[in-house]
Amino acid sequence: IRLDSSNKQNLDALRRLGLGNIVNLPLYSDAPLSHYDFIVAGAGSAGCTLASRLSENPKWSVLLIEAGGVENWIHQVPVLAAHLQSTASNWNYRSTPQRNACWGMQEKKCALPKGKVLGGTSSINYMIYNRGNRREYDGWAAAGNPGWSYDEVLPYFLRAENAQLRGLEHSPYHNHSGPLSVEDVRHRTQIAHSYIRAAQEAGHSRVDYNGETQLGVNYVQATTQKGRRHSAFRAYIQPIRASRKNLHIVTLARVTRVLIDNATKTAYGVEFTHQGRAYRVKARKEVILSAGAFNSPQLLMLSGIGPEDNLKAIGIPIVKALPVGRRMYDHMCHFGPTFVTNTTGQTLFSASIGPPVVTDFLLGRSDTFLSSIGGVETLTFIKVPSAKTAKGLPDIELIQVGGSLASDEGTALTQGANFKAEIYEKMYKELALQQQDHFSFLIMDFNPASVGRLWLHNRNPLEWPRIDPKYFSVPADIEHLLDGIKEALRISKMPAMQAIGTRLLDKPVPGCEGHKFASDDYWRCSIRTMSYTLHHQVATCRMGPESDPTTVVNHQLKVHGMRRLRVVDISIIPRPSTGHTNAAAIMIGEKAADMIRSEWS
Numbered sequence: 044i045r046l047d048s049s050n051k052q053n054l055d056a057l058r059r060l061g062l063g064n065i066v067n068l069p070l071y072s073d074a075p076l077s078h079y080d081f082i083v084a085g086a087g088s089a090g091c092t093l094a095s096r097l098s099e100n101p102k103w104s105v106l107l108i109e110a111g112g113v114e115n116w117i118h119q120v121p122v123l124a125a126h127l128q129s130t131a132s133n134w135n136y137r138s139t140p141q142r143n144a145c146w147g148m149q150e151k152k153c154a155l156p157k158g159k160v161l162g163g164t165s166s167i168n169y170m171i172y173n174r175g176n177r178r179e180y181d182g183w184a185a186a187g188n189p190g191w192s193y194d195e196v197l198p199y200f201l202r203a204e205n206a207q208l209r210g211l212e213h214s215p216y217h218n219h220s221g222p223l224s225v226e227d228v229r230h231r232t233q234i235a236h237s238y239i240r241a242a243q244e245a246g247h248s249r250v251d252y253n254g255e256t257q258l259g260v261n262y263v264q265a266t267t268q269k270g271r272r273h274s275a276f277r278a279y280i281q282p283i284r285a286s287r288k289n290l291h292i293v294t295l296a297r298v299t300r301v302l303i304d305n306a307t308k309t310a311y312g313v314e315f316t317h318q319g320r321a322y323r324v325k326a327r328k329e330v331i332l333s334a335g336a337f338n339s340p341q342l343l344m345l346s347g348i349g350p351e352d353n354l355k356a357i358g359i360p361i362v363k364a365l366p367v368g369r370r371m372y373d374h375m376c377h378f379g380p381t382f383v384t385n386t387t388g389q390t391l392f393s394a395s396i397g398p399p400v401v402t403d404f405l406l407g408r409s410d411t412f413l414s415s416i417g418g419v420e421t422l423t424f425i426k427v428p429s430a431k432t433a434k435g436l437p438d439i440e441l442i443q444v445g446g447s448l449a450s451d452e453g454t455a456l457t458q459g460a461n462f463k464a465e466i467y468e469k470m471y472k473e474l475a476l477q478q479q480d481h482f483s484f485l486i487m488d489f490n491p492a493s494v495g496r497l498w499l500h501n502r503n504p505l506e507w508p509r510i511d512p513k514y515f516s517v518p519a520d521i522e523h524l525l526d527g528i529k530e531a532l533r534i535s536k537m538p539a540m541q542a543i544g545t546r547l548l549d550k551p552v553p554g555c556e557g558h559k560f561a562s563d564d565y566w567r568c569s570i571r572t573m574s575y576t577l578h579h580q581v582a583t584c585r586m587g588p589e590s591d592p593t594t595v596v597n598h599q600l601k602v603h604g605m606r607r608l609r610v611v612d613i614s615i616i617p618r619p620s621t622g623h624t625n626a627a628a629i630m631i632g633e634k635a636a637d638m639i640r641s642e643w644s
């Protein structure tokens with residue numbers, strides 16, 4: 044951004060970046076040199092982790108390039124998670140119009156937010172800390188990825204973690220000395236306590252879902268520190284920024300291409316734009332793409348590495364034909380059902396955030412409702428009759444949230460998800476007007492059969508790739524969510540929930556009024572309408588052996604057929620995961636740092 048007062052667009056961009064961000068920017072914008080040992084493109088969950096670990100070696104120089112700015116204090120207030128989606132810290136992607144999903148969204152386009160800030164998506168996410176199931180990682184290893192079994196990745200989850208979790212002080216599944224703070228959420232509603240009891244009455248055991256067994260229920264674990272967001276930036280970059288002279292960081296800089304010697308298929312640098320100037324910086328050792336599940340594949344394709352037909356169609360010369368972006372999995376959810384209760388003052392409405400709460404939060408109290416991670420309170424991992432996953436592997440997660448679109452009166456959550464205004468108006472507005480206590484579920488499918496894809500529609504590096512997740516293109520995915528909804532309804536009828544007068548919100552979903560309310564067909568319609576992704580897109584640069592024609596990188600995360608080029612972020616995850624993806628991205632950054640260290644030391 045050039046500070047040109049006559050340029051309205053620039054001023055608008057500055058306004059959206061916010062004052063705190065502008066104040067921080069000079070601290071995180073080094074003048075780039077011509078050469079570094081390692082160049083990391085993208086400073087998100089994985090990129091911050093990797094750059095921080097690589098620069099621990101004082102003999103290595105590392106350049107970290109980030110398209111966005113720097114976090115400010117708003118990012119640190121957990122309850123404001125949804126609001127960050129309407130700031131410049133969000134790339135604000137949209138899917139192509141969906142045939143089978145997102146009917147409740149404007150133009151049937153699902154919102155696909157991604158973090159555009161130092162810290163990446165860890166700086167705008169909902170802070171749920173969840174690693175995934177042992178069987179999942181063992182499956183990665185069995186598919187030709189040595190080194191990625193659960194026993195081999197667990198040390199990297201642990202290396203990252205600084206857990207402050209009550210009752211788990213001596214668990215072998217938690218570490219207390221890593222950079223990333225993981226805590227209990229101190230603010231808990233009476234509804235959450237009742238729900239935990241009810242889930243147990245319904246037969247779900249109380250578990251540490253990051254421990255030995257995942258199936259069961261518990262309060263959420265969060266990547267917060269004393270009740271404030273602890274992003275990859277806060278954990279890995281901020282603490283070492285002043286002392287680590289061999290780590291250079293350039294913010295508001297957009298990588299546009301990897302420089303490749305076509306004869307030897309060797310990556311030797313990157314091109315990027317920064318403050319209106321184009322730069323070429325060279326890497327003595329490696330170029331590493333950590334630009335996330337949409338932008339790492341975009342950068343590969345812009346550099347001539349991708350599907351032949353796509354690149355030919357837009358006139359990019361082929362360096363290496365690979366199925367980049369040809370697969371994309373995601374965790375689609377159903378937003379709802381919502382239940383009202385006869386409690387009072389338990390559900391957070393943004394209108395009730397007054398000066399005393401803000402003062403308490405600023406003074407360091409971590410149990411005010413500003414520390415609530417966007418309202419998420421408990422997680423239940425279940426197996427449903429329609430899914431056919433292996434024994435012990437959950438297929439559905441019930442994410443219980445204090446509130447709904449009513450919590451912020453139809454503003455940030457509604458806009459962030461691209462919901463049509465009528466969804467709030469017809470279903471939720473009355474709850475907001477009456478300040479009626481209530482809670483909702485997000486029912487999430489861990490193992491969807493629908494496979495999406497991503498491609499380039501032109502050569503402009505500043506334009507979005509096209510993203511078609513093809514949600515619910517396999518009808519069985521709807522049946523899994525329907526089973527999940529039925530389980531949520533069953534738990535709502537347990538004595539502990541009935542003791543607080545829990546009843547289903549009976550306002551029909553707009554567009555589904557033709558079906559008998561709460562019948563299976565009504566829920567199927569609701570699933571297609573209130574489709575809400577949890578933004579866990581993976582596999583766009585899928586990891587696997589070169590003999591597998593669906594893969595892009597090998598088990599060392601090196602791009603097949605290329606030299607000195609790796610991808611280190613969640614785009615390498617080979618199949619839909621059984622966890623939320625931030626912890627996995629950080630684990631991937633930690634593990635990649637070890638692999639690179641052992642290769643170059």
Ligand SMILES: Cc1cc2nc3c(=O)[nH]c(=O)nc-3n(C[C@H](O)[C@H](O)[C@H](O)COP(=O)(O)OP(=O)(O)OC[C@H]3O[C@@H](n4cnc5c(N)ncnc54)[C@H](O)[C@@H]3O)c2cc1C
Pocket residue numbers: 084085086087088089090108109110111155156157158159160161162163164165167168169170171172173296297298299333334335336338339342577578579580611612613614623624625626628
């Ligand atoms: C709204 C939301 C809520 C979520 N909630 C949770 C949650 O509660 N728990 C959880 O575990 N997961 C959650 N996730 C998912 C999780 O946060 C992400 O999967 C994870 O952070 C991805 O890490 P990454 O390193 O792969 O990519 P990112 O963190 O997205 O990092 C990519 C970085 O690269 C930068 N970049 C991209 N292109 C360029 C370029 N051309 N030049 C320079 N820089 C570039 C981006 O700006 C970004 O900073 C959520 C995601 C979203 C969107």
